[in-house]
Amino acid sequence: MATIAVNGTTINYADEGPQDAPALLFAHSMFFDHRMFAAQAEAFADGYRVIRYDLRGQGDSQRHPREALDFDTQTEDARALIEGLQLRDVTFVGNSMGGFIGLRLAARHPDLLRSLVVLGTSADIEEAAEGMDALAAVVREQGIEPVIDGVLYFMLGDTSLNDPSRAHVLAEARAVVGSRTPEYADAAWHIAHRPAILGELPNITVPLTVVAGTEDHTYPPPKSEQIAAAVPHAKLVVMERTGHVHALENPDAVNAVLEDHLAAL
Template structure:
């Protein structure tokens, strides 16, 4: 039995997504019984908002869903729209925002089901597609153009947005973003994560150490994953189970429609990649470059970094964003 088969057997219901790979989520069955919820230290969205909302927190209603976002920096500055991947939140970009908000307007959003945003209802899924969330937010803020920055499935969202609304996107910065249905047969789980999954199988719940082991496994250097990050992941992912957890996550699926959409992208694209990623290594970097055949591709490989570059090396990531936007692909004003 390969490692991913063991991972599937170790968990009970629902799903977690890293890029386009579906990793089952422990004890978050779509219709969890009240007794099961009461047996574990879950937090409601309201409780999470009390813990983590701050003076920069704002909310907008899109398709009936209350969506949490932050909008920082000068209003007349170039706009960076930053979108996290699944199993994450807008806090992915905390350090990068602090580094860049003096010279850019930085907009971040919690996708539905994640962070402090509502989860999608059945009714919302009848009227919304994933790219409606960034479009709705930008329309709300009256922002016409952005540099889109996305990690993992957040980068997938960016590609789909650039294909659907090229007028909204100046350029894309994509980090460890899938382009094919992800092959997980090569994963060799750490002993710590294997043990954490065994506990999860027995208890039906992912404990705090699960998230330490999970983040450390997907890091190039686990020492870069701070105790603060471990604690935030634990808090956000003991959120009361969502029925439609990944309903508004941009996914590759079987890859057929994704290939069509990627071919529509005709913008400058920086592929900023942690090639120590056990899930999406350098071969995935090369693959996405091929599929974005009509884009203007630049690549930066970071061999010491794993699946979450914005969390592992935020200062380096911020420097590369600024260099790419300001030096590599400056958008010049159009003469009158």
Template sequence: MTQRRRTIIHRGGVSLAVTEAGGTGPAVLLLHGLAGSSRELMPTADALTDGHRVLLLDQRGHGRSTRRPDDLSRDAFVADVVAVLERFAPGERVALVGQSMGAHTALLTASRHPDLVSRLILLEGHPAGSTDPQDAADLGAFFASWPIPFADAAAARAFLGDSPLTEAWVADLEQTPSGLRPRFDADVMQAVIAAVHEPRWAEWEDLAVPTTAVFAHRGMFSPEQQAELAARRPGTRILPLPDGSHDAHLDAFPSWLAALRDALA
């Protein structure tokens, strides 16, 4: 396995953890979803290093980046990505790959900075947003309900259940003197997802880079919602996966990887 290297960069009072997964070839930046981190995309990164130079970012509020940044706007997330691209791939157009919230960040970055992006690949991402503010509140309440700190990994699994997503959360828990804690805060996650839920059709329709939208068989978005992407932006490629959930990069990895390689080819 190629040796990874983590670098902390600083922008506007925020620390951003960037991992260079190695590889040679065109650069790819992987962006995780809400309440995740780059750790859950490491298997994807490792699989791509045979033909790409792979970068991963812990987005603000997540992972080993600043936990409670003052600015949680979508503009701030986009500016973070631009800073990473300019630092680690100067003068190069980079493929952006994102899941869920990370797909949303990638979409906005590609819309505003097409000169920096070679192509866009979205896993379970959509610009429609949500018309119900309760959706963000419910998600924040779920994270706030975690009985943290967990005494150990077994206690975390007992509360969170048995699933690939649980295993990703458990693997990312931080050891503290009082026990295991997630590398994010519930109120921050609620604020972030509330911003993601604002409709972004104008940015979607203005996209000028090749775009592939990947949707899982048991994902969040209906066939009608998927079709709307292509209807509003002709030329969009829709790639359905035969299996997997919203977190198909975790629970349908072979299908996800095959679709990703296809989209990057």
């Protein structure tokens, strides 16, 4: 692991693969960190420079007060990270919160990206804002434990929650989410209060693949369909037996989507 100072913060990241190769830049979901894309790093680091980073305020990246965790700022973090690491031919891959950043980055800085893949995300306002506010308040005051089962329900699909063959996925997700400390409430607050960027989506000109999970309890397929409809060249992929954290729940299927996306470039 390494760190880099960019945009007024210090970002923790993993850097694997040939330094002069085209880059895959991975941004994770709320409550997770760069480790959620371990299977993708293993699959693609032979031919790509694979960068997985912890968003500001999460993982091992620098902590900040609530007012410094908005998605405009985090989009500029991603821009500065690309420039600071001198990445080339970048495909940005973002899950949920990482997708919020990826869509903004592609719309505002298309010159920095070769392409974009977003999984289980939304360009709309948060429809469950009241519930997210309540969750953030509990996490801030009491920690994650009182709400961990609810968080896992929104992160994992029914198959991952109930199928014994995926017990390892549930155990891993519970361990990661259960380790989160009260300051994570500040990042969660910004999910509830982020503005919609539906009007910016037509500015996305790079190749875009939008991935939905049929069992996503947080942003079900219509949210992905909304994004794809606003970007005429976008490709929509609906992934069966998958909830909100695709790379953990169905890593082989995610790798296949990335292979197809990269081959089409």
